[in-house]
Amino acid sequence: MIVTIIGTGLIGGSMALTLKEKGFATKVIGVDASEQHLSQALALGIIDEAHSLQNAVTQSDLIIIATPINAAENLLPQILDIATSQVVMDVGSTKNNICMIVEAHPKRGRFVATHPMWGTEYSGPEAAVNNAFTDKATVICSKEASDPDAAALVEQVYQTLGMHLLYMEAAAHDVHVAYISHISHITSFALANTVLEKEREEDAIFELASGGFESTVRLAKSNPSMWVPILMQNKENVLDVLNEHISQLRKFKASLEKEDPDYLLELIEKANGIKRILK
């Protein structure tokens, strides 16, 4: 099967590597706005050929859109216009808007909206890794809007990547990811800015920083061109969660200001409840 990857970075590149290795893709074509990324992806063996969008789509069986979500929303209608029997999937972190954009497209059935739950704070073809998705979850949204053969092919893609499949409505997906992904990124960005703003002795941070700091701040290295569109687009949900988060932080603040160790203990014991859902 010939597969086109649009956006040859962390997610698209990692998918290409595994789909080729497993023999699912006999040829991978790369499409990317960045000439540099295309050269790197060719050099790293992530893609076999680079083509224009039109050429790539017409000769492929499957098109995977793995660009930032604002670019994906621009590209998807164009790709569906070109497509005949091809299957088109995206991998973006928000799902409601992209589904609405093509809701009335005559070839909506060829599109499958998905979100594999894996990523790192790194980006670009050099960040791509084989077998990245193994044992992670992936979401297929509003499956009933896709043609059965298109949904089945995409399920096969994710089975090949070793992922387990979850099904959700696009709007429900966007609420959940605000809690389990988007707010984590905002708190990391804000934590990085807190430290960079006030702690002038960067050498001290560098020397002292332990595992706890690194794990809460590492997401702050994430790529802005990916995250600005995600947070902007999911802003209603993200603002709900962010307001709640600020109000939770204010409780910690109050417990310290009032020198109330019992209240602080109650807050921390409640937080320990996360053990129920994180092993």
Add this chain to the structure above:
Amino acid sequence: MIVTIIGTGLIGGSMALTLKEKGFATKVIGVDASEQHLSQALALGIIDEAHSLQNAVTQSDLIIIATPINAAENLLPQILDIATSQVVMDVGSTKNNICMIVEAHPKRGRFVATHPMWGTEYSGPEAAVNNAFTDKATVICSKEASDPDAAALVEQVYQTLGMHLLYMEAAAHDVHVAYISHISHITSFALANTVLEKEREEDAIFELASGGFESTVRLAKSNPSMWVPILMQNKENVLDVLNEHISQLRKFKASLEKEDPDYLLELIEKANGIKRILK
């Protein structure tokens, strides 16, 4: 050398394992308020014998206080009262208060104030691991207040554990750890409470939660009996950092409310600056 570990949990237990393995400690005596922890520590080979505080101190060359900081502050003056030529060190996460408490003690010189920068979200003897401290940093505070032979012995302890040594005044230490450790714990606790408060579908979190969520929330599993005293005691510094952090979060909130992608981009690009200090 005979070493007493007071508090046979994550930190004390991990130290004991390595000091024994390297031959630095020929015998490790455990002292713990919890009978259960003492039995576990004996069964796991972390300690060789369990004794009362008085008995343990009198027959030891080195006493390591590895209890929560409020207990350490109670114990330290008692131990210095009993001690003759023994060396006493603590490993607590705040340093200013414990140094002030024994400032005028006639045997202040036998005490060395330290803070090894390692820990996990787990606690108790079963969480202890050998070689936990290798290549991490440790801080020795206000070294000039310790007798030269006492400081030299503690430096030898940390060299045996494979750590690199940093020297700081106690008050400066407490400011730095507010930034690189205490605020990370508060944001994790608050993030856990945010999710537990509002996201009723725990199954969805469990299934969707990816590496990013896990890394920002894992510290929320941390032991309250350790963290309540730390945060209470360092509250002046922690409140400074927490106020700054809330104001940084408000900037993200404003960028979303005003639908201002340029401002959001600026905030995220600034946060990316953390790459300078985290590899």
